[in-house]
Amino acid sequence: xxxIPQPLTRxxxxxxxxxxxxxxxxxxxxYEEALGNLRPxxxxxxxxxxxxxxxxxxxxxxxxxRHQFSSQTFMPLDVGRWLIVVAPHARQGGPDSALVxxxxxxxxxxxxxxxxxxxxxxxxxxxxxxxxxFMWRDGSKGDEEFVPVTPFTIRIP
Numbered sequence: 001x002x003x004i005p006q007p008l009t010r011x012x013x014x015x016x017x018x019x020x021x022x023x024x025x026x027x028x029x030x031y032e033e034a035l036g037n038l039r040p041x042x043x044x045x046x047x048x049x050x051x052x053x054x055x056x057x058x059x060x061x062x063x064x065x066r067h068q069f070s071s072q073t074f075m076p077l078d079v080g081r082w083l084i085v086v087a088p089h090a091r092q093g094g095p096d097s098a099l100v101x102x103x104x105x106x107x108x109x110x111x112x113x114x115x116x117x118x119x120x121x122x123x124x125x126x127x128x129x130x131x132x133x134f135m136w137r138d139g140s141k142g143d144e145e146f147v148p149v150t151p152f153t154i155r156i157p
Contacts, residue, residue, distance in 0.1 A: 001152040002058065005102035006084060008109050010120035012130060016086040016101070016117045020075060020110035034112040036071040040148075042143075048077070049131045053123045060154040061085060063119045064095045065146045070136040074122060075110035079129035084111060085120035093148055094118075096097050125156060 006012060010019045053089035064087060076082070084103040090096035095118035104125070105111065115120055122131065137143045 001021040001097075001100075001150075003085070003100055003102045003152060003154045005104045005154060005156065008084060008103040008105040008111070013084075013086075013103060013111065014093075015088065016119075017071065017111055019113065019156065020048055020073070022108040031073075031112065034071060034114075035073070036115045036134040038069040038115055038139055039136065039142065042070060042138040045135050047135040048112070048134045049120050049122065049133055051131070052130060053121050054083070054125060054127050056144075058155045059083070059123065061120050062148055062151040063146055064120060064149050065144055066095075066118045067098055067113070067144055068116050069142050071112050071115055073112040073132075073134040074133045075134070076105075076107050077130040077132055079107040079124060079131065080126035081124075082129060083104060083120070083123040083125055083156065084156065085092055085123075086113070087094050087118040089116050089118060099147055100152065104157075120145075135154055
């Protein structure tokens with residue numbers, strides 16, 4: 001299976017979470033409605049990540065992850081284009097491979113994945129990129145889950 005990414009838009013990404021747009025004018029935009037934590041004992045976790053540029057074209061994906069009980073937010077700090085690959089949770093369990101979608105975000109767009117949304121690891125396209133990452137953690141297996149999937153490719157323009 002080959003996936004062709006589309007530009008990241010609020011409407012297209014809505015089944016999987018929320019798009020965070022950096023303000024174009026002075027002021028502040030709030031996105032806390034997108035944040036979700038389903039475990040009372042979990043604590044907020046804020047980290048900063050530096051990812052190398054991904055040179056693979058097309059990109060082969062064979063592993064997806066989810067955070068069943070927590071939303072997860074990626075906010076670009078210094079990033080060019082970056083790739084988002086998502087899938088809903090299937091009724092029989094695991095990611096629904098038939099409904100995988102891919103998006104390309106610019107360096108001014110962040111996302112918050114809804115709890116239980118399967119996604120590919122953070123992938124930057126044009127140069128190394130830095131992100132702030134926010135979620136909730138309690139130190140248990142429920143913080144994150146990784147599963148192998150039937151390999152598919154993403155054609156990156």
